Amino acid sequence: xxxxxxAYLPLAFHTELGxxxxxxxxxxxxxxxxxxxxxxxxxxxxxQDIMCVVEIEPDQCPPGLPEWVAxxxxxxxxxxxxxxxxxxxxxxxxx
Numbered sequence: 001x002x003x004x005x006x007a008y009l010p011l012a013f014h015t016e017l018g019x020x021x022x023x024x025x026x027x028x029x030x031x032x033x034x035x036x037x038x039x040x041x042x043x044x045x046x047x048q049d050i051m052c053v054v055e056i057e058p059d060q061c062p063p064g065l066p067e068w069v070a071x072x073x074x075x076x077x078x079x080x081x082x083x084x085x086x087x088x089x090x091x092x093x094x095x
Contacts, residue, residue: 009049022042022046047079053070
């Protein structure tokens with residue numbers, strides 16, 4: 001179930017360990033429709049957060065953007081690694 005009302009992911013995600021935990025969790029395919037929806041929503045937020053970092057100038061934090069997002073070490077390569085996991089999401093539809 002999706003319960004977050006936040007516009008950005010928490011600080012814990014924007015660490016090397018946090019990102020690795022997400023990648024590891026994506027190795028397990030969702031087993032229900034609601035779980036699949038939650039995973040897709042999480043992927044969208046992950047991509048949004050990382051692309052915010054990519055698109056802003058160094059040492060600038062636009063209004064409303066949490067500092068931990070602006071200073072995140074995650075990169076486009078991390079988005080690419082994440083997108084390699086997308087086939088896990090399509091397996092539910094093939095059943």
